[in-house]
Amino acid sequence: MASWIRRSFSAPGLTQIPPGAGLAALQGRYGGTVMLCIDVSGSMDGLPILEAVRGATEFVTEAVEAHYQVGVMLWNTEVVALAEPSADGVAAQQLLAGVRGAYGGNFLIGPLSHCHQILDRATGDRVVALFGDGDLTPRAEVLAKVAQMKAENIRFVTRGLGPPAAREFAEIGSDEEAARVEVRSVDELAAGIASMAASLRSRGGSRA
Secondary structure, three states, X not given: OOOOOOOOOOOOOOOOOOOOOOHHHHHHHHOEEEEEEEEOOHXXXXXHHHHHHHHHHHXXXXXXXXXXXXXXXXXXXXXXXXXXXXXXXXXXXXXHHOOOXXXXXXXXXXXXXXXXXXXXXXXXXXXXXXXXXXXXXXXXHHHHHHHHHHHOOEEEEEEEEOHHHHHHHHOOOOOOOHHHHEEOOHHHHHHHHHHHHHOOOOOOOOOO
């Protein structure tokens, strides 16, 4: 089980397909909502974006298994594409399956603000899993928005491709060691993004 979920538990597996009315209560008690935000700016074009998608696909699978509603946001200077959080992760997987390239610059504040709006509607544990290969432009606004979201008990886990990006995204201050934020090369990109599903600090038995 991914270590970023709030608590471990044992129970019979869910057998109802589609999920029944009790699933929302189960997620509210044990899971939550996670938004996976992937940088699709021009520097990610080619192999980097394909590896990022591969890791993101694994992340979505793990989040669903952990009873989290999971959504995916692709961002550059704006929200390029969005799959709203869902319990089965189907919309997220469909969005990722359609990604073929990357383009544009990066300007994080707009996408991050939209992510905040989505999580404001959620209950339970709320998590932003954020990946980028650039900087936090515009830095002051981004860090202020992050502080606001954290004050509302929204948690962050980040990854940056290469040392400069890792330093930038480590500034967001997730509950990890700074060394875990860095994805050192494109060869490690899929594993690095997927690892976000196992690297947020467990909150034990506490409620968000």
